[in-house]
Amino acid sequence: DVQLVESGGGSVQAGGSLRLSCSASSFVGTSGCMGWFRQAPGKEREGVAAMYLNLLRTYYSDSVKGRFTISQRDDILYLRMNDLKPEDTAMYYCALEPESDYVRCPSAFSSSRRDLFRHWGQGTQVTVS
Numbered sequence: 001d002v003q004l005v006e007s008g009g010g011s012v013q014a015g016g017s018l019r020l021s022c023s024a025s026s027f028v029g030t031s032g033c034m035g036w037f038r039q040a041p042g043k044e045r046e047g048v049a050a051m052y053l054n055l056l057r058t059y060y061s062d063s064v065k066g067r068f069t070i071s072q073r074d075d076i077l078y079l080r081m082n083d084l085k086p087e088d089t090a091m092y093y094c095a096l097e098p099e100s101d102y103v104r105c106p107s108a109f110s111s112s113r114r115d116l117f118r119h120w121g122q123g124t125q126v127t128v129s
Contacts, residue, residue: 002026002119004094009124016084022077022094022121030054032098033105036070036079037112038090049079050109052102059106084128094121
């Protein structure tokens, strides 16, 4: 079973930057969909960014487009977050669905449904003040 571990969260002032990392315990393959999701207290889970690994296609929520960048290298998924805003404060989770395609990946990402991604990390907290 693949284990995902997030790191890189912290507390920053508005306008600052952070880079989150998601390390996988084993090879994630090239047919999967990996994504970053976030959830703030009292709010629903929201998809932030995702990548279909086979084609390296990326998808972003409107709220982070132009500020956040998702990338992947050597089975580590990154999320570069620039110009952070207080509304970005949340627990950030990494997720992997090993078997996906360029249709299912963006669909699963936009739905933010937990059951559409087989593996989830424990999360890393991001606080913007």
